[in-house]
Amino acid sequence: MADAPSKSQTQPQSQKNLFAHQLQIPTATTPPLSESTNDSATATTKTPSGVVLDKDGKPCRTCTSAAAWRNLTKRAKATPSSSTTPTLPSPPKECPPDVEELGRSTWTLLHSMSATYPEKATAEQQTEMRGFLKLLSKLYPCWVCADDFRTWMAEPSGKNEPRLSGRKEFGNWMCEAHNEVNRKLGKKEFDCRFWEERWRTGWKDGRCD
Numbered sequence: 001m002a003d004a005p006s007k008s009q010t011q012p013q014s015q016k017n018l019f020a021h022q023l024q025i026p027t028a029t030t031p032p033l034s035e036s037t038n039d040s041a042t043a044t045t046k047t048p049s050g051v052v053l054d055k056d057g058k059p060c061r062t063c064t065s066a067a068a069w070r071n072l073t074k075r076a077k078a079t080p081s082s083s084t085t086p087t088l089p090s091p092p093k094e095c096p097p098d099v100e101e102l103g104r105s106t107w108t109l110l111h112s113m114s115a116t117y118p119e120k121a122t123a124e125q126q127t128e129m130r131g132f133l134k135l136l137s138k139l140y141p142c143w144v145c146a147d148d149f150r151t152w153m154a155e156p157s158g159k160n161e162p163r164l165s166g167r168k169e170f171g172n173w174m175c176e177a178h179n180e181v182n183r184k185l186g187k188k189e190f191d192c193r194f195w196e197e198r199w200r201t202g203w204k205d206g207r208c209d
Contacts, residue, residue, distance in 0.1 A: 062141035066098035115200035126164040
């Protein structure tokens, strides 16, 4: 665990960088695709860097960043005579989520669940939450992310098993799970002493009031 940040590191200008909401995705190195990425696209001859393939061998949109996906569709639509690379606008909000947007939304949900978890959970509540996390690690739309989360929780020593006796314990566990992603991305870790201010009560300086 990284050292606790100084007071200045918990000020508003740095809050947006406290969490890295991207997931580490391997670059596809599979053989050329044989099918188009959508109904109107022509077949590509090579999978662009950064595109992750689903288990069926087709591009996985929720496992791939928006930039890599746009590059894939651009190449699929390009004609052999194309000599310039057009500047692509940012996708509108109505588009399906890429891996980064999906990650941000999921972490918001998970941290909010830990923030509203009972101070002292009953055996039934613990069982329900454990079941939810188990299913999430199997059904999460980005399959490589799901596999990674499931593997992390199943660490042989048992140190990463969900800790669900109460809100404080669960909130700290969730923060540690998120920091595992931060470390893989080379991002700054969040000081878990402040998880309740970030996700439950709001910061003591009043910025959330």
